[in-house]
Amino acid sequence: MSHLITVLGLVALVLGQPAAPATDDAKLWAHYETWVATLPALPPGERVPVADRYAAQLATEGISKEEAARRFERINVLRRASSAREAVYWNASFKSGGGPDAPLQLLQEAVRHLKPGRAIEPGIGRGRNAIWLAGQGWDITGYDIAKDALTATQAAAAKAGVKVTTLEGNHDTFDFGTAQWDMILCAYCFMQADDPRWPVAFARALKPGGIVVFQSSVLTRRSVAELAAIWKDFHILRAEDLDAGMEQNDWAPSRTVPTARLVARKR
Structure with a gap:
């Protein structure tokens, strides 16, 4: 010692x-x-x-x-x-009301022309994205390791007059199931787009034609080509490798480190 x-x-x-x-x-x-x-x-x-x-x-x-x-x-x-x-x-x-209030811009753009379905959000936080999705007609479930995040989500959902299903869970043990979801949303939830676990787990969990919406500050920077290779079982609809500071309207880490954006559809 x-x-x-x-x-x-x-x-x-x-x-x-x-x-x-x-x-x-x-x-x-x-x-x-x-x-x-x-x-x-x-x-x-x-x-x-x-x-x-x-x-x-x-x-x-x-x-x-x-x-x-x-x-x-x-x-x-x-x-x-x-x-x-x-x-x-x-x-x-x-x-204490931490985190952004507005739903992720990438999410808004990705679902603009989609028919609402079932969605899951790992790391739901205070529910800003889930509550917006519920307001658009989506059946949305989210999990988080922080119990008080779930309480905050439910309070905000009640105020907004929408229903959001919340579960306590973490990325390592949560069971995403098989062919259950039309969308999986990962927004600054401490998942990394280059982690090989997620393309496999998400491909299994999504229904045919389901999409992944992914945005996060990154630990290891990957080019668009590298991200596409990691998500090879998906049709890449949008992929961006952003310099630090290019994303100013979401979580603060993106102001000091690079950010990855990805929208991909299950083949």
Whole structure:
């Protein structure tokens, strides 16, 4: 264990940041997790940055703004340790109105001339896309690892007067089924378009002629030709490899890293 701590310390020095002791990290995360569990959800349409809400809580405990900012920055690192921690982080985000409000522009363009059918959205978030689809006559189901995302979706759907089916689930274990869906929508849901799992799983899950609508910031940049090769069992209707900053109207990561767009129909 002492060797591991030494290595972590060296890595932190290389990155220019001091390493936080494991015990401090454990206490920090436990405090954050307890706070998230009791954090009230904002009404649909309201938004306050999670960092601001957390800083306000820490201020009641005598913690300065500077220290609150440092702690939240560390939380952003710690959350990536597991899907359970990511769920806690996104619970706080969606309770606070995090994420864009407008439906994905690519989605709007992709379904413009389609007959509504059954759709599934992995990583549904606050339901901005699902609620819009339901309003267009689609039978839409979505899942998310964050329970509070599903609660936020249902509250927003009720306000909009539409029905959305929500399920708790994660990408690694969710069963998309066989020939069930007319559309699968992946919008900044921590799936990658170059992951070979998804063309196989989606081809099985889609009905004949069903489509995939996929947009996400990318970990590894792929050319349009490379994406087409990965999705070889689909007819590519649209594919784009966008430079960082070309997508300004959706999730913030696309402003600093490249973005992939894909619309593909099952052959």
